[in-house]
Amino acid sequence: MWNPDITKHNGARYLAIADRIAEDIEHGNLRPGEQMPTHRELASRLGVTVGTITRAYAEAQRRGLLVGETGRGTYVREDLFADAFPPNLAAHDDSIIDLSLNIPPVSVGDQLGQSLSATLASLSNRSNLSSLLGYHTPNGAERHRAAGAAWVSRSGLKAEAERVLITSGALHAMTVVFSTLTKPGDTIFTESLTYPGMKNLAHLLHLRLQGLAVDEHGIIPEAFERACRSGAVRVLYTIPTIHNPLGTVMPEERRREIARIAEEHDISIVEDDVHSFILERPPLPLSAFAPERSYYILTTSKSIAGGMRIGYLLAPARMIERLATGLRATVWMAAPLMAEIVSEWIKDGTAERLVEQKRKEAEERQEMAARILQGLRFRAHPLSFHIWLELPEPWRSDEFIAQARRRGVLVTPPEAFVPAREEAPHAVRVCLGAARTRAQLEKGLKTLRELCRSTPKPTLSII
Numbered sequence: 001m002w003n004p005d006i007t008k009h010n011g012a013r014y015l016a017i018a019d020r021i022a023e024d025i026e027h028g029n030l031r032p033g034e035q036m037p038t039h040r041e042l043a044s045r046l047g048v049t050v051g052t053i054t055r056a057y058a059e060a061q062r063r064g065l066l067v068g069e070t071g072r073g074t075y076v077r078e079d080l081f082a083d084a085f086p087p088n089l090a091a092h093d094d095s096i097i098d099l100s101l102n103i104p105p106v107s108v109g110d111q112l113g114q115s116l117s118a119t120l121a122s123l124s125n126r127s128n129l130s131s132l133l134g135y136h137t138p139n140g141a142e143r144h145r146a147a148g149a150a151w152v153s154r155s156g157l158k159a160e161a162e163r164v165l166i167t168s169g170a171l172h173a174m175t176v177v178f179s180t181l182t183k184p185g186d187t188i189f190t191e192s193l194t195y196p197g198m199k200n201l202a203h204l205l206h207l208r209l210q211g212l213a214v215d216e217h218g219i220i221p222e223a224f225e226r227a228c229r230s231g232a233v234r235v236l237y238t239i240p241t242i243h244n245p246l247g248t249v250m251p252e253e254r255r256r257e258i259a260r261i262a263e264e265h266d267i268s269i270v271e272d273d274v275h276s277f278i279l280e281r282p283p284l285p286l287s288a289f290a291p292e293r294s295y296y297i298l299t300t301s302k303s304i305a306g307g308m309r310i311g312y313l314l315a316p317a318r319m320i321e322r323l324a325t326g327l328r329a330t331v332w333m334a335a336p337l338m339a340e341i342v343s344e345w346i347k348d349g350t351a352e353r354l355v356e357q358k359r360k361e362a363e364e365r366q367e368m369a370a371r372i373l374q375g376l377r378f379r380a381h382p383l384s385f386h387i388w389l390e391l392p393e394p395w396r397s398d399e400f401i402a403q404a405r406r407r408g409v410l411v412t413p414p415e416a417f418v419p420a421r422e423e424a425p426h427a428v429r430v431c432l433g434a435a436r437t438r439a440q441l442e443k444g445l446k447t448l449r450e451l452c453r454s455t456p457k458p459t460l461s462i463i
């Protein structure tokens with residue numbers, strides 16, 4: 001029987017109950033299609049009036065969480081996750097738990113939806129609303145660039161609005177930068193394991209990737225320096241803060257050293273900082289130590305929502321016009337309506353509140369992973385949405401992935417992160433954000449733990 005704790009909430013009690021409904025759906029304690037207690041039952045359980053429950057259920061219905069049918073009762077909406085991505089989560093099918101995609105948790109009826117609905121309502125009262133549907137300059141409207149500069153400044157970087165370009169997410173910013181800085185056939189330095197989107201992009205732009213050795217602090221300066229001596233490579237793509245997939249954070253001293261080497265060998269730095277938002281006090285970006293050769297990238301798709309797709313690219317002033325040509329040639333401009341919503345959220349503090357919510361969720365999911373996977377070897381940052389699970393002997397990653405899939409759990413194969421033809425390590429990436437609910441995540445992680453503790457079973461019958 002559903003029995004929420006509303007004692008810790010100050011404010012209207014009907015709102016506390018509606019908030020608990022949202023929370024319990026997210027955590028898997030209330031499931032799609034489940035019948036809610038009657039108004040009278042819940043009122044007596046919580047010691048509130050029937051009217052309070054009626055208002056709470058009405059509020060939850062307004063948020064799209066519940067449906068009420070006269071004479072039949074109140075239910076958690078069946079199709080709550082129908083539009084969720086990845087699509088195999090949509091069919092509220094608990095037999096598949098997808099931990100393979102690095103996406104922040106899908107939220108329902110929460111702060112995100114409420115903020116969007118409030119902002120859209122307030123926008124709808126603007127007299128010049130249609131200006132958001134016109135063509136703007138490719139670089140982005142001035143106020144959007146100013147909001148972007150403010151968001152970038154959270155990192156400690158000095159960011160003037162004129163040096164910020166608005167893109168359609170981080171991958172788009174990378175597309176613009178690499179198509180501006182490189183030509184087909186060029187080689188790019190990356191970490192020895194890198195973000196798979198960079199591999200896709202390299203393929204598209206006919207670039208080669210060369211992985212650099214890393215340790216627990218990121219790229220090893222000596223390895224970078226040695227590789228630079230060939231003189232053939234001009235660009236480094238790196239994720240110094242909460243690396244995907246390793247979760248490492250490069251200390252400041254090493255950032256200085258990497259920047260110095262880049263300076264000495266005339267290497268441009270493309271700094272992908274999309275996961276740093278989750279840290280309350282992120283380290284100063286690598287770009288701060290070599291601003292004249294750095295291209296710094298942030299995106300709202302991680303910090304706010306995957307469909308928001310507004311990226312910020314901070315670049316050297318001398319390169320802005322050339323990069324704008326790349327913007328024009330790809331999407332002409334990022335959608336101004338989306339940039340407007342994000343700008344409002346940056347200004348009024350909504351963006352920061354959404355980040356706090358994600359930080360709390362990431363922390364709790366990482367704690368769950370640490371508890372369940374205790375005794376196994378894995379690398380993770382305590383505030384990231386992914387972990388790198390090193391498989392115990394004698395598991396090979398391909399066998400492990402196949403067995404996990406048979407048990408309904410999907411994880412990312414290591415080959416996805418290997419930049420060139422090197423051997424992939426016997427490890428997998430496990431994404432904690434993709435699981436729809438914490439209950440699902442717990443089940444998925446326990447399955448992986450059991451698998452790690454078992455021995456591989458031959459799956460192939462080869463004659």
Ligand SMILES: Cc1ncc(COP(=O)(O)O)c(C=O)c1O
Pocket residue numbers: 102168169170171172195197239244272274299300301302309311
């Ligand atoms: C390191 C890194 N960079 C870029 C991206 C892509 O960001 P966006 O969705 O804004 O293109 C991701 C997404 O997982 C990522 O992990």
